[in-house]
Amino acid sequence: AQRVTQPEKLLSVFKGAPVELKCNYSYSGSPELFWYVQYSRQRLQLLLRHISRESIKGFTADLNKGETSFHLKKPFAQEEDSAMYYCALDSYGKLTFGQGTILTVHP
Amino acid sequence: GAVVSQHPSWVICKSGTSVKIECRSLDFQATTMFWYRQFPKQSLMLMATSNEGSKATYEQGVEKDKFLINHASLTLSTLTVTSAHPEDSSFYICSATVGANNEQFFGPGTRLTVL
Numbered sequence: 274a275q276r277v278t279q280p281e282k283l284l285s286v287f288k289g290a291p292v293e294l295k296c297n298y299s300y301s302g303s304p305e306l307f308w309y310v311q312y313s314r315q316r317l318q319l320l321l322r323h324i325s326r327e328s329i330k331g332f333t334a335d336l337n338k339g340e341t342s343f344h345l346k347k348p349f350a351q352e353e354d355s356a357m358y359y360c361a362l363d364s365y366g367k368l369t370f371g372q373g374t375i376l377t378v379h380p
Numbered sequence: 381g382a383v384v385s386q387h388p389s390w391v392i393c394k395s396g397t398s399v400k401i402e403c404r405s406l407d408f409q410a411t412t413m414f415w416y417r418q419f420p421k422q423s424l425m426l427m428a429t430s431n432e433g434s435k436a437t438y439e440q441g442v443e444k445d446k447f448l449i450n451h452a453s454l455t456l457s458t459l460t461v462t463s464a465h466p467e468d469s470s471f472y473i474c475s476a477t478v479g480a481n482n483e484q485f486f487g488p489g490t491r492l493t494v495l
Contacts, residue, residue: 305482316384317424317473317486359423362485366412370423 275300277362279371286350287379294374295333295344296360305363306343308334309370312356320345320358330354350378383407384476386487393464394495401459401490403474409454410476414484415447418471430457464494 276299286292298304308320321329323336323343334345343360357380360371383406393399403413412431416424428449430436436449446468448460457476461468471491475484 309486316488317475319483322483363482366477367414367426367429368484369425369426372423 275362275364275369277360277369277371279360279374280360281374282372283375283377285377285379288352289349290375292347292350292354292378294358294360294376296343296345296371298343298360298362300339300341300362300364302364304336304338304343306334306336307361307363307368308343308345309359309361310356311359317359350376352378352380354378357368382478382485384474384485384487386472386474386490387491389488390491390493392493392495395465396463398460399464399492401461401472401474401492403457403459403476404471405455405476405478405485408476408478410457410478411488412477413451413457414475415449415457416473416475416478417460417471418489420471424453424473427459446470461492464491466494469494 278297306323309317310318310320332347336343357373357375359373361368385404386404415427418424426439427442428436428438430449430451432451432454438444451457470490473489475486
C-alpha cells in the first residue's frame, strides 16, 4: 500500500530564509506526486504537481525516485507562505495525503 | 473556474439522527467526486470515490451502510451519515475532478458535530 510521510508537523522560519518541507513516499508503481496548500480559513488547493515541473509562488519540488522523496523548497520564504502544506500521492486517481506540515514564516 | 461547494458548512445533530451533506461542482461537470474525512490536526483520509450514475467505491474500513453516497448528476454528490453517533463528529471534505486531468478541486468542508 502507498504511504506518504511528512516528518515535520511544524516548521518555523524567518522571512527571507530558505524553507524546505520534507515529503517521503512509498509506492510500488510510478508515482505521481502533488503538493497541496491550505491557507488560513481557505480550502485545500493545488500548489504544484511533479509532472508539471513548474515553479508556483516561488516553490519548486523535485521528485527523487532514488530517495523516494518529493521535498518542497523555496529559496526566500514570505509571510504569506504561512499555511498548512500537504504532500499527496496519486494512485489510479485516488490521493493519499501525508500528515501535513504547518509552515509559519515570521517577520 | 473549477469551484466546488459544500452544504452545509457546519451541522450539529443529535445522536441517532441522519445528516446529509451536499457537494456540488458549480462551474463544471465532475468526472469523479471524492469524499474525505479529517480528524482534528490529522490528515485527510479518503472515504469513497463516487462516479455519476454508479455505486460509490468505499475505502477499506469505511462502512457503506453508515456513509451513504449518492451521485445523481455530474454536478452533485451527497453523503448521508446515517444514525450518527459522537464518534462520527469530524470534518468532511469533498473534491471533484474534471476530464482526464486528475487534479482534484476541493470543497470548503463540512463540520459535523454529533451530540
